[in-house]
Amino acid sequence: MKILEEALIAAFEAEAIPHEKAAQSTFTVPVGRFAEAAKVLKDAYALLCAEWASDETVFGSGFGIYACYHWGGEYLIVKAELPNDNPTFPTLTKHFVPAYRFERQIHSLMGVIPVGHPDDRPWIKFEDWPSDTFPLRKSFNASTPLMRTDGQYQWLKAEGEGVYEIPVGPVHAGIIEPGHFRFQAVGETIINLEERLGYVHKGIEKRFEAMTWESGVKLAARVSGDTTVAHATAYSMALESMTRTEVPARAQWLRALFLERERIANHLGDIGAICNDAAFAFMLYQCSRLKETIVRTNYKLFGHRFLMDRVVPGGVAADIDSSAKKEILSELNIIEEDFEHLVTIYEESSSLEDRVRNTGILTSELARELCTVGIVARASGLNVDCRIHTPYPPYDSLQIEPPVLTAGDVHARVWVRVSEIRESVRLIRRILRGIPQGGIVTDCRVPLPEATGFAAVEGWRGEIIYWLQSGHSGDVINRCMVRDPSALNWLALEQAIKGNIVPDFPLCNKSFNQSYSGHDL
């Protein structure tokens, strides 16, 4: 069923032109009707996954602006073509809230203007960058350092009796990535939170354009260090989709094995850290001990503690034999037993329950409005999971039961993680039983010129999207769009924290645990 595609064609008829070279259904619509397409798709119940721009001057045209929508098992990309001399397009923020940040970022980094956008402050780009710096444009020379200019970020202001502000960051108290948060509070209650991110903007999307298709996967693996397998897999799958490479079945199963191991390790770390923020250090030490067991086994069997660079285009770079299987199974038994003890303790600790229940609630309506993904969405009653709705092998042959809770509080987000650890343990056992024989890597061909590739992979935080575009010759990466789940979920944190007390922010933030690096790129 292609509900979104049908809805778009019904509304646009001949004005929606399908793309032939695209790996994912893509339609070009007239610029003037770009926002109308969003409305049509919203009415068909779509969620906005991402919005981005591409500099297509090398193809002899101007800029391309893309919006990717998703519902059920369907992804649909809508494109509008902008002329070089008038790079403007109608904003989508009226229809989709997440477009708010995507478009600020497009404006800041590509210099393409969303007309009618409610906020013209730059995003990612700091006020001390020269205003005509648009790094994602082809004409920009990325290798030279930036000049600094003067400028001041304009914060949203809240005024009134008893209202005060708490600025936090970018250097936080813990061992954590940098970002700035500004709370407006009355008494202990937070009435507004404004995030300002972009501190770890390393220019990754521009950097991709200087890489080869093969070496690009190394960069993708370092978009967010804790999600290295999922990002490398998504990049590889996007590249394979545009070159029509057939990945050996064994490699696909091994990728799933790595993904699930990454999921368990990170969820364990998170559960420990959330409990620690509620002053329950016992859980932190126990969980980090279990996490250490997993990463050590990774190191012993696959040569890297986080499995970096073990997924490559065309397959994987590490295999398992029967003794490795045995080792993983016996490790799982130990972890499972210990973990269940810990879950019982978590459930029975009333002091902990007092902190995690009804804290930082993200309602189901908001979760949908903000198009959240991954654990955050699933804790707020939104059933989204690429492994189930757009399954790629081997997930299409594995039965997965995703946990969906509706409370949307810190506890629900912990509990989604608990259920996912159990599910991943079951999946790994199933993978080890069913893994087919054969090769683990095949040659990945070079894509055709002006082709595009697309992939959506369920990382441990949620859905990761890669969109690749080759240049005027197939060897060149013209654009690599990376959409980490945090790009959407950061907005949800701002909403979930309202009405909570300031001391609950760390707890709430930890339960979201969004990536700064993956967001800022």
Added chain:
Amino acid sequence: MIRILRQIFRTGIVTELTPRSDDPKITIGEIKLEDSVKKRFQRSLTVREVDAGSCNGCELEIHAINNPVYNCEQFGIHFTASPRFADVLLVTGPVTANMEIALRRTYDAVPSPKLVIAVGDCGCNGGIFGQSYASLGGIDKVIPVDIYIPGCPPTPTDILNGFYKIFL
């Protein structure tokens, strides 16, 4: 409560002795560590971690040296929330243009004598991100570095061996 105690007793002590090695990868920068400084810091180090633009991989491993298996507190290494209390700045990532000022200010806030340890390939030389409009390269482009611990990311053992350069 009884379950918690039972779990603690069942777990026992998991801390391991990290193998000390004079790893040739881990190097000391141009500024030689003064003996008096070394002596002063011996067996008690207060560390402030700063992420100047890493991918978060190094942070995971720095967290790991705090876990019960590596338990860096057994060597008197502990992490502080404020640079004002710190002896050592542990810095990761290629310094991003957007973090340069924050890193400088944090460095200035640390009282002398102070040491800077650059962690990870990016911290040592910019790594895969190199130098660009957004990334300035290694930590020593912005503040002086005393000890370099390369690796992508370096293992907890590597990081502890970097600290031993101060203790040895």
